[in-house]
Amino acid sequence: MDRISRTTSIRLTLLAVLSAMIVGAVIIVLSDITSLREGDFGTAFGTVLDAYSALFIGSFGSLRALSNTISSTTPLLLCGISVAVAFKAGLFNIGATGQMLAGGMFSLWVGFSMHGPGIVQIPVAILAGALGGALFGAIPGVLKARTGAHEVITTIMLNNMAAFLVLWLLKTTIFQREGRTDPISKLVSPEGILPRLFWFLDDRKDLLAHSGFYVAILAVIIFWWLLQRSTVGFEFRSVGLNLDASQYAGMHTKRLMVLAMMISGAFAGMAGASEVLGTYGYASQNFAGNIGFDAIAIALLGRSTPVGTAFAAVLFGALQAGGRQMQANTDVPIDLIVVLRALIFMFIAAPLLVKAIWRVKAAQTVEGQSFRGWGA
């Protein structure tokens, strides 16, 4: 990243987004079977324009859209940082979903057990979320350090287990809301709800963005400090670049592995806390959604740097917010967003391809390998 000029990198990213939008348009047109059968290309192309304008208006077109974008960005950013921390230490954390669920349940428990004051309860609940995520993240870290089990496999398995564990917990008397038979949790006490971001606009209750966003921004700063200013961060990067050399230099590589997974899990756990305490105010079975997987794309897009990850998270968050608008306004399903994300991801991952398509002349990019074998 350092060796590519910044303008080229920004230009390549924009071209990648543009390429993805073009392929997306083709997909929209080709999937409009009804119009195509009648040979009505005008309607099909009109759908593309409607869909894309709804996408933009729904993400940045109004204060409300902006608020939705912020809401969607917050957990994506926290989980993106989670994955990025692990990447820096040479670990591929696919388990952000599970860690987010674990963190969310921890902070939920604090959220409905305590009854204020908010100034104490909210930080405690968020820290509980970080703790829950860290503990859940420690499992694949310890397994890797002690047995060599690859984290790609263990984290995927732990994600699935966490999902069922949450489903079960939500039906126990500790978590289940009184008088309900479906898996839904008690409500977080009013003092523990994260304050609205636009609290000063009293008449705009539709602006749902909450102060979890500040947690996310703080996380970006912590991530930057960790990487650039702390000894542990230096050791993470060293282990990530060359495990054997770091070991030879006297670093406790196994301990670092576990620590990296715990810090990674803590960020994901805070994402869970932010969703439970801010977005929902309770937990249902699927409060983590696909955020953990999207986070992988975000970290990769942002090349695991603090600023890059933040921009990638905003891009994905905007697509998410706009996608809901698009689904409401047109008959294009929101799943298009997943396609667009995959395409953007693919085009950015292959700068050579984008350069070939758009005939951009630029210095050779430097590509690192995220994968260093299955361990053992």
Added chain:
Amino acid sequence: MSTPPDFVVELSAEQRKRSRNVGFAYVVLGLISAVIFTNRPGDAGFKLLDDFIFVIPARPFASVLAIVLVALGAAQLMRGLGRWTNVVLAIATMSFVVGFLTWAASGGSFSFTGMLQDTVARSVPITLGAIAGILCERSGVINIAIEGQLLGSAFAGSVVGSILGPWPGILAAMLIGVGLSAILAVFAIKYRVDQVIVGFAINFFALGLTSFLTSRVLTPYPQYNSIKPFRPYAVPLLSDIPVIGTVLFTQTLFVYVSFAVVAVTTWALFRTRWGLRTRAIGEYPKAAGTLGVDVIKLRYRNLLIAGAVAGFGGAWWPVGTVGRFDQNITGGRGFIALAAVIFGRWHPVGALSAALVFGFSEAIQLKLSNLNTGIPSEFLLMSPYLVTLIVVAGFVGRSRSPKASGQPYDAQ
């Protein structure tokens, strides 16, 4: 069994530690069996044939199995089991599982044969996905995209199968598998993009596109998503063997083909020139390249073959089972297949065994939900993943991946 004097295996400290851990695990499992699986009185019925139920008193039988487990663990701890390790692992696992089933079935009965038949059927996509993974990794390319290949080909199989019939459906599924493999190949080999990243992008892309097209096309036009699935075919004579005939020889075409694929891949990888070259480019491509093997070309070819295998596995959902496609119908089986690759130590037969373990834990949870065990269903649903986790953590350390797996090849 006495070891021949000229065959003395020197165990490393690491292996000794692992052997001790495994022994310890057997003892713990044995104690769990002794305490929990013997606490339900009554008879346990295992329905083996339509007209024959094998009935056994639950308590004594479970006790015997628990003793076997503890004894095996003690033996492992005292002197290590050397080359009997795998056999003992199989016996120990079976003792535990049968003990559990005895406990669960006490006071009732369930179709044991039916469960095994289901196990074999459910292992198909995992086996085929794992073979695809092995073909790629043995050639030095990590294939994280198995999930996406299964999903994409399941979709294509359903749509084309609904319009043109099951055979063209299978063909279309294989073509999609090959196509997605081609994307992986071009990006990983030609553009030298990080293979894990391309793999993930393909997974995203397949999930997004199939979900998108399902909501946008298949929901309004259900006639494109309705296919007549294959019926099980009873192999003449062989299917008349009690139990085994039902489990192995009364299955759909997919089961027979997947066994054949495992056999052919094993033979080809370890007995042919192609296999030697493939393993060479996965271990040390520079050396293979120097000796005149066209590394790039062989990687392309193997990835495309792998795509066809995964595509066939994806066709299992629409053509082999339910006769339709649903959003995210694969539900992470591609990732389980990836675990099977590692668990099976990059060997087709190993992958098949792993796939059968996963198939079993999927089949068991369906049967157990019929028996009233008092175990919350969530824990049963969790079991396949827990099994994977334990297996990967406990036994994978002994395996070694192809050395060049994940590294792009540079001829210079």
